[in-house]
Amino acid sequence: LKWNQDTTSQQPLYYDSSEGKNGVSCNRISVYSVSSPKNLDMSTLEKASRVGVAKSLFMDQLPNKYFDQGVSKADLISGRTVRKPIKSSEVEGGVDEQVYYEFDLAFAPLECPDYNEGNKENLGLGFCPYDKIFLVSATVLNDEKGKSGTLMCCVIECDKAEWKMGNSDIKRVRSSFAVDRGV
Numbered sequence: 001l002k003w004n005q006d007t008t009s010q011q012p013l014y015y016d017s018s019e020g021k022n023g024v025s026c027n028r029i030s031v032y033s034v035s036s037p038k039n040l041d042m043s044t045l046e047k048a049s050r051v052g053v054a055k056s057l058f059m060d061q062l063p064n065k066y067f068d069q070g071v072s073k074a075d076l077i078s079g080r081t082v083r084k085p086i087k088s089s090e091v092e093g094g095v096d097e098q099v100y101y102e103f104d105l106a107f108a109p110l111e112c113p114d115y116n117e118g119n120k121e122n123l124g125l126g127f128c129p130y131d132k133i134f135l136v137s138a139t140v141l142n143d144e145k146g147k148s149g150t151l152m153c154c155v156i157e158c159d160k161a162e163w164k165m166g167n168s169d170i171k172r173v174r175s176s177f178a179v180d181r182g183v
Contacts, residue, residue, distance in 0.1 A: 024162055025158070025162055025165065025166045025169065025170060026156050026157060026158040026162055026166075026170060027157045027158055027159065027162070028156075028157045029154070029155070029156050029157075029173070030066070030067075030153075030154070030155045030157070031152075031153065031154050031155075031177075032062065032153055032155075033150050033151060033152050033153070034057075034058045034150070034151040034153075035149075035150045035151070040140055040149040040150065040151050041140055041142070041149050042099060042140050042149075044056055044140060044151065045057075045101040045138055045139070045140060045151075046101075048079075048101065048103070048138075049076055049079055049103075052072065053074070053076055053079075053103045053105055053136065054067070054071045054072040054074065054105070055072065057136065057138055057151065057153050058151070059071050059072070059153075059155070060072040067134075067155070067157075068132060068157075070107045070110075070132065071105065071107070071132075071134055073107060074105040074106055074107040074132075074134060075105065075106055075107060075130075076103060076104075076105060077104040077105065077106055078103070078104045079101065079102065079103045079104070080101075080102050081099055081100065081101055081102075082099070082100045082102060082137075082175065083097045083098070083099055083100075084097065084098050084100060084178050085097060085098070086098040086178075086179070086180055086181065087180055087181055088181070098139055098141070098178075098179070099139060100137050100138065100139045100177070100178075101136075101137070101138050101139070102135075102136065102137050102138075102174060102175070103134075103135075103136040103138075104133070104134075104135055104136075105133070105134040105135075105136065106130035106132065106133045106134070107130060107131075107132055108128045108129065108130050108131060109128055109131045129160060130160060131159060131160050132157065132158075132159060132160075133157070133158050133159070133160070133163045134155055134156070134157055135155070135156040135158075135170060135171060135174040136153060136154070136155050136156075136174070137153070137154045137174050137175070137177040138151065138152065138153040138154070139151075139152050139179060140152070141179050141181065143181075152179045154174065154177035156170055156173060156174050158170060
């Protein structure tokens with residue numbers, strides 16, 4: 001996956017021209033942090049699959065309805081934890097592990113046209129394929145004293161055509177998200 005880095009180009013920023021794909025690879029990549037409420041810790045992410053990922057990650061509370069509000073009703077397709085190195089002055093060697101939670105969310109359109117109306121993906125099974133996909137990586141970065149935490153999130157948004165074209169590359173972009181403490 002190669003991003004369009006040519007500032008004079010008319011192509012979108014997330015235009016993948018590698019390997020002959022030549023298409024937009026995602027709609028948007030967002031990185032945000034939330035530092036309140038004061039009691040943020042990893043339990044916020046641990047319970048996300050039960051409470052709702054969008055709610056746990058405050059996606060539905062960001063200013064100006066930043067994310068499509070359908071994300072609060074999105075289906076959780078998969079979730080996993082990943083451990084990545086992080087600098088720490090409290091550990092011998094100066095490197096500790098930070099736990100990241102990765103979630104795949106998706107939601108279907110509000111209305112699903114019938115197969116006879118030209119929708120080739122509606123096979124009459126009572127549901128419509130997902131049309132928006134959100135890949136999320138999140139962690140809670142505690143200060144050195146472990147008292148207060150800041151939720152750090154990376155969200156990659158794509159539609160089904162972009163997902164079909166580059167899902168493995170998009171997942172690698174999500175997995176590359178890492179944070180570090182300031183020195």
